[in-house]
Amino acid sequence: MFKNFSQLKILFLLISSTIAIRIFDRDIIITDEIDAKYFTDDFIESLNARNDSTWTAGRNFDESTPLEHLRGLLGTNLWTKDYNTPYRIVDLQQNIPLPRSFDSRNHWPKCRSIGEIPNQGSCGSCWAVVAAQVLTDRYCIHANVQTTLSAEDLLECCVECAQSCKSGHMHKAWLYLQSNGTVTGGSYGSKLGCKPYSFSPCGYSGSLPKCQKNVLKPGCVRKCTVEGFKKPYDQDKHRTQGIFRVPPIPEAIQHEIYHGGPVQAGFYPSKDFYHYRGGVYQSTLNTTWGGHSVKIIGWGEENGIQYWLGVNSWGPEWGLGGLFKVKRGSNHLKIEEHVYGEKPDSLNEIDFQYYLSDEFINEINRHQSSWKAGRNFPPESSEEYLKGLMGTKLFDANDTTPYKSLPVGGDNLAEILAFLPESFDSRTKWPHCQTIGEIRDQGSCGSCWAFAATSVMADRICIKSGQTKNEELSAENLLSCCYQCGNGCRGGSLAESWRYYIKAGIVSGGGYHSEIGCRPYSIPQCSHYFSLFDNLPRCKGILPTPKCKKRCRSNYGKSFAQDKHYGSTYYRLQNNEALIRYEILTNGPVQTAFLIYHDFFSYKSGIYYTRNHRKVGGHSVKIIGWGEENGYPYWLCVNSWNSHWGDKGLFKIIRGYNHLGIESNVIAGEPLLN
Structure with a gap:
């Protein structure tokens, strides 16, 4: 029947592959069946019925939302074996006492970007959206520059950061911001800056358009996409002074936020995180789909539980108007292990006279x-x-x-x-x-x-x-x-x-x-x-x-x-x-x-x-x-x-x-x- 051993071997490989594909398909179906139970009303009710719960659950995503889309929202690769990023040197004995609670929005009220809630849409681009947001905030804080930096440009052109819309690397994003920078660009449809975000907010209920499946990462276009934008692409770049990780010590992270502004953090949220509506989030499950990136803007204490105040990138309809609180001090879900931030490089953009103005003096006295x-x-x-x-x-x-x-x-x-x-x-x-x-x-x-x-x-x-x-x-x-x-x-x-x-x-x-x-x-x-x-x-x-x-x-x-x-x-x-x-x-x-x-x-x-x-x-x-x-x-x-x-x-x-x-x-x- 078979003329030689090679033909037999090829047939064996084909049969094996078919079996493997069928098994793999069956695993996906089984996994979906298991995961689906975490997105039912019964599961949400069970979260709220727990006596030891420190947070409130509610419906953030319509039941018809495909699990594929929910998985895709977690788009940060937190694998650390290839990290060469240095830690910020922080001597905790050399810094002034920190307040018990802190909110960057109140401390830097002129920097409206701190409290803005982004929506990453159908792309797993949280790593890029948050990195661009943090650098935007820090340009305002340290350089008195009111602008919005482009997550789109970072997502498109940092090839080493991500090959698709499925996931990206935070540390590679900050390396790119140091060496190449990113241009200005607002949210979807805003026409702000050189290159606004190209993915629209989406959903499966209400007025938002339906989320797309298997979206592709845009190709890198090194030119401004907003017609009439005055600066050439290369002259609109904004960079960082360097790159560092904040040590995984709560006080070091507080110090960095207090002195430097919001930071980017990566963590592994459990599947119950999708249902967060208020309180101090602590996971009730030991299951996750992957890493997620958020912005931390402050900290506080609620009912005796210390928390980080974070900004998510799933739109203002999610959580506490787009914000959330998560347990602080125990590296919960690795939230204190992957933290980044850096000052802007172009501090020469500062108007020196601002620091001698009545406005600046009044700002000092307010804070x-x-x-x-x-x-x-x-x-x-x-x-x-x-x-x-x-x-x-x-x-x-x-x-x-x-x-x-x-x-x-x-x-x-x-x-x-x-x-x-x-x-x-x-x-x-x-x-x-x-x-x-x-x-x-x-x-x-x-x-x-x-x-x-x-x-x-x-x-x-x-x-x-x-x-x-x-x-x-x-x-x-x-x-x-x-x-x-x-x-x-x-x-x-x-x-x-x-x-x-x-x-x-x-x-x-x-x-x-x-x-x-x-x-x-x-x-x-x-x-x-x-x-x-x-x-x-x-x-x-x-x-x-x-x-x-x-x-x-x-x-x-x-x-x-x-x-x-x-x-x-x-x-x-x-x-x-x-x-x-x-x-x-x-x-x-x-x-x-x-x-x-x-x-x-x-x-x-x-x-x-x-x-x-x-x-x-x-x-x-x-x-x-x-x-x-x-x-x-x-x-x-x-x-x-x-x-x-x-x-x-x-x-x-x-x-x-x-x-x-x-x-x-x-x-x-x-x-x-x-």
Whole structure:
């Protein structure tokens, strides 16, 4: 019958394939029969009848909705073996206390996109819809850019993300947003942006069109589809700064949302999730069809159960008007294991003047409870000038500055730290050292590093002398003659300033036109406080660094060499707020540096901390004390922007959380008295 073994083998394979296909078809039928029971009214009623239920079930999808469509709504591949995406580095000890409840919609009310409810239609594109939504929100939050980014462009053109409408990869989507970006584009039929979403909302009841089966992913078209859109496709791209995953720790996710905005999360919803109508969702089943992607915009607690507040992509008719709450803190259904977010790359799109506007100041005061903002700089102040005030390079991993040794005796140290006063002000302990409370003005020069260093040096000379030597040290001398310190008015180094103090010495010198000391400051004040100094020129850009002059002003009475003051040692302090307090209590004020964000320019009073505004640069100040106000622990600091800035030239900043690096960049030293 068969001429050779090969023919027999082919027949066997054909028969085997037919049997397999029939078995496979039968499995689908059996699976559908089993799954169908999870979408009946009886099953929904059984969910609500449970005594241990924390949520309410109801009909979100008509009974006639094919299971194939419901399965297709879960379109996120959460397989992680090929992940190389780094985790965001989050030090939970370095951040301010988080509120018990938080809703991004209330915190950033101008960003309407946060609360918009998308509808992915017949395509399993939740991974793309949510990624585009999160980046849209973050453009509004961080760049003050009101736009809508295109899920369609990401879905079409990220070939590595997805080959079809059945599923896609979140981490590959964020890689694509970093390297290629996405254009603008609104929802279906909106005609907004370059490339709106092409899948219409659908359903199996009501006025929505019937959902299509086996829809195909659109091919990549690298051009705008909205007629008359003004920007070319390539010029409309919006990208991220990078890509990271948020560590699977609830507090780390809260921190990211609180400071950065909504995040994208993937999880494995059970089949009962389709029926969610209210309450805090907790799965009652151990069955799922696959991974799903959603946006998390906040958190809270309901009836003693902690939850995440999420935005789904199944339209506003589903759940709580398109939103849902899911159990927080136990990685329920892996909801805390797959979390993404990143800041927009094109921060140059920000209108810098917005951060000096009354609108921005009012926004700060609406959302801050610990400090107040006000007008310190006119709204037309130049970006070059304000950025130029930030003139300090913070310590990095390569720094070799020695740390100060801990006090001898572990038990002794514990006793000392236990009895540190709750509040302290160096001005009160050493009242005859007038330099401690002096407010100086660096003018149009990024010399904060030199001002803070020489101010602390002068304070410590006075303190160590028993409050008998009360003399200002010259910021001008350090600024202009310490070549290894950095770039003068364009910025300098903390450690090099103190090394220079020990090796070369620093002469005395007061403020501009003060006629105090050997070398007073030569850069004039400028009027950045409206009409308070009408006789002074307006602050514009940063002035050149003064030339190094190794001679004292005329009629001073001492030579440059005779006027030198030297240090005996210098050191960094450990990132430990109790040890920093002990150092201030025993030896006097310390110098520190921290990162400045735009809202700091408008500080007026209270305990400062920032949440999410744009970073400007490193700044150096002097810490003279500490305390607590309205439950917030703080450092008391002296700035160098004149006494009309902030709280008469001073400010308070949150203590104990290394906020913006305030506790990990502390340096000081001891004077060598004549």
